[in-house]
Amino acid sequence: MTVTAPEKAPAADVPGSGATRLVDRIFKMRELAILLVFLVMIAITQAGNSEFLSEQGIKDLLLNATILVLVATGQSLVVITRNVDLSVGSTLGISAFAAGVYLQDGGNPVVAVLLAVLMGIGFGLLNGLLVSLGQVPALVVTLGTLYIIRGIDSIWVGSRQITAADLPGGFVDFGSGGISAVPWLALIALAVLVATAYYLKQFGSGRELYALGSNPEAARLAGIPVRKRILAAYTFCGALAGLAGALYLARFGNVDSGTGNGYELTVVSAVVVGGVVFTGGSGSVYGAALGALLLTSINSVLPALGVSSVWVLAINGILLILAIAVDRIVALRVANALKKRNARHG
Amino acid sequence: ATACGGTTKEDVKDEGAKAATAGKADPNAETKKGLTVGFLPKQVNNPYFTVADKGGEKALKELGSSYKEVGTSSGTDTAGQVSYVNTLTQQQVDAIAVSAQDPGALCTALKQAMKNDIKVVTYDSDTNPECRNAFISQASADDIGRTQVQQMAEQIGNKGEIAILSAAQTATNQNAWIEIMKDELKDPKYKDVKLVKVAYGDDDAQKSFQQTQGLLQEHPNLKGIISPTTVGIKAAAQYLSGSKYKGKVKLTGLGTPNDMRKYVKNGTVEAFELWDPAKLGELAARTAVALSSGQITGKEGETFKAGDMGEYTIGKNGVIDLGKPTVFTADNVDQFDF
Amino acid sequence: MTHPSDTGTAPVLALRDVSKSFGAVRALRDVSLELFPGEVHALAGENGAGKSTLIKTLAGVHRPDAGQVLLDGAPVVFHGPGDARDAGIAVIYQEPTLFPDLSIAENIFMGRQPRRALGRIDHKATHDATAALMLRLGVELDPDRPARGLSIADQQIVEIAKALSFDARVLIMDEPTAALTGSEVARLFGVVRTLREQGAAVLFISHRLEEIFRICKRVTTLRDGAWIASEPLAGMTEDDLVRRMVGRDLEELYPKQEVTPGETALSVRRLTREGVFTDVSFEVRRGEIVALAGLVGAGRTEVARAVFGVDRWDAGEVEVDGKPLVNGAPSTAMAAGLALVPEDRRAQGLVMDMSIERNIGLTGLRTTVRAGLVDRGAERSRSLDWAVKLQVKYARIADTVATLSGGNQQKVVLAKWLATGPKVLIVDEPTRGIDVGTKAEVHRLLSQLAADGVAVLMISSDLPEVLGMADRVLVMHEGRLTAEIARTDATEEAVMAAATGRAAA
Amino acid sequence: MADTSLTRAVRWDTVVGALLVVVLLLSFGFVDGFGNALNLSFLIGNTLPIALIALPMTLLVVSGEIDLSVASTAGLSGAVMGALWNQGMTIEVIIPICLLLGVVCGLVNGLLVTRLGLPSLAVTIGTMAAYRGIAQIVLGSDAVTDFPSQYLDFAAGRVDGTFLPYAFLPFLVLLAIAVVALHATPLGRSLFAIGASEEAARFAGIRVKRQKLILFTLTGLMSSLTGVFWALHYASARYDNATGLELSVVAAVLLGGIDFDGGKGTLGGAIAGVFLLGALQNVMSLQDVSAQSQIVVTGVLLVLSVLAPRVARQISLARAGRRAAPAPPSKAPAPTP
Numbered sequence A: 001m002t003v004t005a006p007e008k009a010p011a012a013d014v015p016g017s018g019a020t021r022l023v024d025r026i027f028k029m030r031e032l033a034i035l036l037v038f039l040v041m042i043a044i045t046q047a048g049n050s051e052f053l054s055e056q057g058i059k060d061l062l063l064n065a066t067i068l069v070l071v072a073t074g075q076s077l078v079v080i081t082r083n084v085d086l087s088v089g090s091t092l093g094i095s096a097f098a099a100g101v102y103l104q105d106g107g108n109p110v111v112a113v114l115l116a117v118l119m120g121i122g123f124g125l126l127n128g129l130l131v132s133l134g135q136v137p138a139l140v141v142t143l144g145t146l147y148i149i150r151g152i153d154s155i156w157v158g159s160r161q162i163t164a165a166d167l168p169g170g171f172v173d174f175g176s177g178g179i180s181a182v183p184w185l186a187l188i189a190l191a192v193l194v195a196t197a198y199y200l201k202q203f204g205s206g207r208e209l210y211a212l213g214s215n216p217e218a219a220r221l222a223g224i225p226v227r228k229r230i231l232a233a234y235t236f237c238g239a240l241a242g243l244a245g246a247l248y249l250a251r252f253g254n255v256d257s258g259t260g261n262g263y264e265l266t267v268v269s270a271v272v273v274g275g276v277v278f279t280g281g282s283g284s285v286y287g288a289a290l291g292a293l294l295l296t297s298i299n300s301v302l303p304a305l306g307v308s309s310v311w312v313l314a315i316n317g318i319l320l321i322l323a324i325a326v327d328r329i330v331a332l333r334v335a336n337a338l339k340k341r342n343a344r345h346g
Numbered sequence B: 001a002t003a004c005g006g007t008t009k010e011d012v013k014d015e016g017a018k019a020a021t022a023g024k025a026d027p028n029a030e031t032k033k034g035l036t037v038g039f040l041p042k043q044v045n046n047p048y049f050t051v052a053d054k055g056g057e058k059a060l061k062e063l064g065s066s067y068k069e070v071g072t073s074s075g076t077d078t079a080g081q082v083s084y085v086n087t088l089t090q091q092q093v094d095a096i097a098v099s100a101q102d103p104g105a106l107c108t109a110l111k112q113a114m115k116n117d118i119k120v121v122t123y124d125s126d127t128n129p130e131c132r133n134a135f136i137s138q139a140s141a142d143d144i145g146r147t148q149v150q151q152m153a154e155q156i157g158n159k160g161e162i163a164i165l166s167a168a169q170t171a172t173n174q175n176a177w178i179e180i181m182k183d184e185l186k187d188p189k190y191k192d193v194k195l196v197k198v199a200y201g202d203d204d205a206q207k208s209f210q211q212t213q214g215l216l217q218e219h220p221n222l223k224g225i226i227s228p229t230t231v232g233i234k235a236a237a238q239y240l241s242g243s244k245y246k247g248k249v250k251l252t253g254l255g256t257p258n259d260m261r262k263y264v265k266n267g268t269v270e271a272f273e274l275w276d277p278a279k280l281g282e283l284a285a286r287t288a289v290a291l292s293s294g295q296i297t298g299k300e301g302e303t304f305k306a307g308d309m310g311e312y313t314i315g316k317n318g319v320i321d322l323g324k325p326t327v328f329t330a331d332n333v334d335q336f337d338f
Numbered sequence C: 001m002t003h004p005s006d007t008g009t010a011p012v013l014a015l016r017d018v019s020k021s022f023g024a025v026r027a028l029r030d031v032s033l034e035l036f037p038g039e040v041h042a043l044a045g046e047n048g049a050g051k052s053t054l055i056k057t058l059a060g061v062h063r064p065d066a067g068q069v070l071l072d073g074a075p076v077v078f079h080g081p082g083d084a085r086d087a088g089i090a091v092i093y094q095e096p097t098l099f100p101d102l103s104i105a106e107n108i109f110m111g112r113q114p115r116r117a118l119g120r121i122d123h124k125a126t127h128d129a130t131a132a133l134m135l136r137l138g139v140e141l142d143p144d145r146p147a148r149g150l151s152i153a154d155q156q157i158v159e160i161a162k163a164l165s166f167d168a169r170v171l172i173m174d175e176p177t178a179a180l181t182g183s184e185v186a187r188l189f190g191v192v193r194t195l196r197e198q199g200a201a202v203l204f205i206s207h208r209l210e211e212i213f214r215i216c217k218r219v220t221t222l223r224d225g226a227w228i229a230s231e232p233l234a235g236m237t238e239d240d241l242v243r244r245m246v247g248r249d250l251e252e253l254y255p256k257q258e259v260t261p262g263e264t265a266l267s268v269r270r271l272t273r274e275g276v277f278t279d280v281s282f283e284v285r286r287g288e289i290v291a292l293a294g295l296v297g298a299g300r301t302e303v304a305r306a307v308f309g310v311d312r313w314d315a316g317e318v319e320v321d322g323k324p325l326v327n328g329a330p331s332t333a334m335a336a337g338l339a340l341v342p343e344d345r346r347a348q349g350l351v352m353d354m355s356i357e358r359n360i361g362l363t364g365l366r367t368t369v370r371a372g373l374v375d376r377g378a379e380r381s382r383s384l385d386w387a388v389k390l391q392v393k394y395a396r397i398a399d400t401v402a403t404l405s406g407g408n409q410q411k412v413v414l415a416k417w418l419a420t421g422p423k424v425l426i427v428d429e430p431t432r433g434i435d436v437g438t439k440a441e442v443h444r445l446l447s448q449l450a451a452d453g454v455a456v457l458m459i460s461s462d463l464p465e466v467l468g469m470a471d472r473v474l475v476m477h478e479g480r481l482t483a484e485i486a487r488t489d490a491t492e493e494a495v496m497a498a499a500t501g502r503a504a505a
Numbered sequence D: 001m002a003d004t005s006l007t008r009a010v011r012w013d014t015v016v017g018a019l020l021v022v023v024l025l026l027s028f029g030f031v032d033g034f035g036n037a038l039n040l041s042f043l044i045g046n047t048l049p050i051a052l053i054a055l056p057m058t059l060l061v062v063s064g065e066i067d068l069s070v071a072s073t074a075g076l077s078g079a080v081m082g083a084l085w086n087q088g089m090t091i092e093v094i095i096p097i098c099l100l101l102g103v104v105c106g107l108v109n110g111l112l113v114t115r116l117g118l119p120s121l122a123v124t125i126g127t128m129a130a131y132r133g134i135a136q137i138v139l140g141s142d143a144v145t146d147f148p149s150q151y152l153d154f155a156a157g158r159v160d161g162t163f164l165p166y167a168f169l170p171f172l173v174l175l176a177i178a179v180v181a182l183h184a185t186p187l188g189r190s191l192f193a194i195g196a197s198e199e200a201a202r203f204a205g206i207r208v209k210r211q212k213l214i215l216f217t218l219t220g221l222m223s224s225l226t227g228v229f230w231a232l233h234y235a236s237a238r239y240d241n242a243t244g245l246e247l248s249v250v251a252a253v254l255l256g257g258i259d260f261d262g263g264k265g266t267l268g269g270a271i272a273g274v275f276l277l278g279a280l281q282n283v284m285s286l287q288d289v290s291a292q293s294q295i296v297v298t299g300v301l302l303v304l305s306v307l308a309p310r311v312a313r314q315i316s317l318a319r320a321g322r323r324a325a326p327a328p329p330s331k332a333p334a335p336t337p
């Protein structure tokens, strides 16, 4: 009574199998909507200021997005499982400092990056263990670890700071260098992004993250190792926050006890704008990355257009609301289409 | 009063702005020992304030009094600062040296402290004059504003567009300096220098970074940036040194030698300035002790001796000026460590 | 065919002296059960007898407090549902457990998708295998459609497909047919027979006794968590089985009282909700029980939802006692005397984390008020009254409804709505998952309500129930009313003909 | 009924209340400078803004929503108050305008959430930035400090001879109203239902959207009230007033045992959580615990607040299980054939 072999099943007879994969299409439409908003915004800015898309301008855009893209990628994995990690900002800060301290003493940059990632993994594991073993609400636990890590960070760092002068020149140059307009850091982020997306789509354990976010009880009954998966998602998120910390150090050449403070809200915004739903089970890392790109670009677009910085915050907020509203309306349309379609053949 | 009998701004104008003073000064009074002075910086863990407070600690040790530091870990947690003022009041310290996050918000608490016989000295950032006994000004606003414009003009050959990268829009001292810069720019010798924009980076590295990018994109002909804040100048320098603008767009402002050493050496920055924060803290401490000992009360014209630093005279509204800032260049930057 | 145990075949899966308690509730007490290959075994018992608990113990969801699970004669310990699955046990749980955001195909193959090189998922094979399963079950569901929004019946079908897709030696089904109509049940039974012939052991639970007699060979009966008997069904009558379950004889199952209908209470005219149902008109008079029949997905539930106001309608009108209802406003519908016992008790009928008392009290928030505050005493007595009247089995009235068995949850939903004293009562699958004893009780209640002048609209997929209870039968097919059949003409054939669209409307 | 009392005893809100009492008693006994009127009035005065916003926030969270824009709404109403005051308008007119503005802010949140069906977390992250941004546009870099002294005195002063700030009395009234509304009225009851299962609430005839809209509006109103209070209490209206207050409110409410999935919690617990955090911070400052260590303590408390009830439940379940467990089997297991 195994599944009947495909050759015996006249698949073409089943309605809908010929149509494009519906679930995928919905995701793509959401991502396209964000991409469209992004492109329109860039086009308008370019029209208003021809310097905007100069080589340096593009490089800046990409560099600005890099760190947020990385953290948002990790965060989406956690959000997909119907959890959240608010401690990413603190993790980023403390791992950046750890890498900085190591480099300050003449360490090897590669080891420093690894150190930051390991640090991130450590805190990710802590969060993951608390959430999955303790089975307690992620929001509270990670708000708690946000404070704890931030506190430990500021006790450890004190008033010290790592500046570009303390770091090996090669490391700092790497942070702003690249192949013409494409910075090294952006390439790293892109690689991580593509690999994560591929994993989520093509591997069983990746799909299981969606499943357990969609319906945790059903996931348990389906024999999915829920705790293990949640733990993995948090660890991955922590690792990326750590990596982002190392890249932050390279990019800004400057870390103190306030680094990464309040970053969690930016990350959450990016993820939400990117269409990753907080009730879990849906969304994609590409969406989150686009959300991150959109958010950081707004911060570049407004100064480039000469909008007084007094207006930036308000415009930022309104754009954020617009983005999620547009996304929602698209989703509603799709749901309606789905219903009609369903009714036709029902 | 207005027609409808409510309270308007006009009705409350009467209260004069004067430094709080009490009793009479006795310049020859004994310097008291065993006092406790609580330092309350804008933000703990901020390197600048740590250096300043260390200066205060050193002075207090010399004077035989004790030092303590409390404060919030965020630079904008005004409510937190208020509750620290309350705490220090509760603990009955002899004097408080505070760098105020907000000119008005601390007033009630500070007045409460003064009522409990605690002397209040502000340093770096002042409150309303009536809420403290004296203010230690890092340098006169005039000095800071004008010298920065002069330096910038010199570097760009008195010609071209310049911009200012400030901290938060609400920062009182920043705004005072910017006003004076604008005033200085009215001088005919700067007729070819044009201030095109004031941007605000909120003393946040990343924001200052992006504001710098925006300035350069919006004004392709920009010749120079003045950033009168340590966070801003550092972020701007880091961006410039990694971009094609390095060396072409001039940068000056207020920065610490340790932060800026690298950029001075690699040619991103020619010169910048700052007072010595340790001296600022020291003067705050010595003023606090002098107040507690009754040598001064905060009235204009009173003088007191501040150890090795020499004699200081209290100016208008209880303001004490630290002195002129130091200009740092590649030649002298290695002689400083803060 | 001889009985498997007679031929010496060993049971594939067995329970021996298993006990399981939840806090103070002893759900299973020293229960034993043996499942043989090639046999369909029935599990019977009243609501709350412990059937689902037994199944969850077999499936590794619960660990027994005492006793053993035996696989091929050897004791095993399942550390989770995954272990049981790996041992070849497929389970359809009483409540559908789907992933709403994932496609039907992914739902079915979650955790064991066909793989390509490097362990990557073969999406095409997954799709094709799902399409084949759907064909086998004879339903038209797009494998790529997300599970969100599927009707309860469709969800149940996906669950069945999921269980069938396993290479299972043991198939356990907890009320798989509760939401299905005759034709789907027939399909399902066809598949089950094939599986049986291939040597699988099947454990089957249903409160529809005729189904048990149709497909099962032996039956195990539970009462209050205790094992009563395991015996062949051959030679037993339904009454025998009921006596085992209930411990006494049962009165009539369809105690229909003859009532002369009064004036019109509910009148629905040309109601349309685009893409869902079209031009639906009917009336229900006081004292009348009108059944709304049809195949799964015919749109009956949607009509009920629109009438009550949880969904908006696009055209038409609804009147209660001659007064038009506001479109899309359940609160005004309630105020006008309408009540809806919804189809999905877990999502729609109950707040699972709330106590029994408060769930019943929820519909009375407007009436049990004193000086603007909730009158707790009145609330409690109102809840207790109805819980007792409907014989809800609970430990404490302040316990959350989540701890109740499925059937008892259904009773709480009924209680919640009957407590409002409605003029018009719409019940959507009122006896889904309710045991025979209670079913008779519910029927008597509906009858009594009608006799007291309440207009009852009953949606049911249980054809005998429709025929036994209704004064008139309305039949829907693909979103339209296709027939109205008077009680005297209502036969199984007539209703099915209209429901499948074969009859001239 | 031993079980009921047991579960009641380990209910987290009771624990938080008990903890608050313990902390207060210990501090009175052992912490210098804690027990005098001045310090207590400081403590209460500084905690009041959090407590004020915690009232509607608790109701909102119980119904399964959240509002992160509260601090920005407070900032905005403070900024508008400052700007209008600078224009020379009378304060008695300004304050109602500010409150009205809060209503509008809340209404916007509510409409976005209920009409468009957007998640409140996302919406209010957006309006958090938007409202703060508008505040910045309205007041720019000004800091307005010259409000009339009778108002400042009311907001910062205390009842003569006691430690109670004047403002605490109106707060008590609001608290009483909120407690009754949440725990004794049909509205409160339906909020719990909405939070636990929105769909079931809708099927029970509860007007889910309208009630949520009302709640958001109320939250806006209370936030602007807090904004006005803040500006007067600290005698300073700036656009960045109350920045970050939302996190303090959320942390305190969570500490008080309000479940962010909705449908659970008590207002008493939430307010106990608010004052527990306030008291702890006060005591730690008096004991010269550094700000950094205080952050760690807050974090640890939060983690404990969710872990502890969990562990307690596990223990009580285990106990109940042992009590109900059957006596050792009397009959020997049947021998296998």
Ligand SMILES: Nc1ncnc2c1ncn2[C@@H]1O[C@H](COP(=O)(O)OP(=O)(O)OP(=O)(O)O)[C@@H](O)[C@H]1O
Residues within 6 Å of the ligand: C022, C023, C025, C026, C027, C045, C046, C047, C048, C049, C050, C051, C052, C053, C054, C094, C402, C403, C404, C405, C406, C407, C408, C433, C435
């Ligand atoms: N998770 C649980 N917590 C507490 N009590 C439970 C739990 N699950 C089941 N029970 C109790 O165990 C007993 C048996 O429930 P079970 O669900 O097995 O009944 P059932 O025979 O499947 O009934 P139905 O026919 O109504 O589905 C009931 O009294 C029920 O209240």
Ligand SMILES: Nc1ncnc2c1ncn2[C@@H]1O[C@H](COP(=O)(O)OP(=O)(O)OP(=O)(O)O)[C@@H](O)[C@H]1O
Residues within 6 Å of the ligand: A339, A342, A343, A346, C148, C149, C150, C151, C152, C153, C154, C179, C276, C294, C295, C296, C297, C298, C299, C300, C301, C302, C303, C343, C461
């Ligand atoms: N909440 C919903 N969202 C989207 N589609 C739905 C929803 N509920 C039902 N449907 C779809 O609408 C169609 C009509 O379903 P409905 O439940 O009204 O049928 P029904 O006749 O009541 O059948 P049954 O109750 O036996 O499932 C079905 O195809 C179903 O999949």
Ligand SMILES: [Mg+2]
Residues within 6 Å of the ligand: C051, C052, C053, C094, C174, C405, C406
């Ligand atoms: Mg059951």
Ligand SMILES: [Mg+2]
Residues within 6 Å of the ligand: C151, C300, C301, C302, C343, C428
């Ligand atoms: Mg239905």
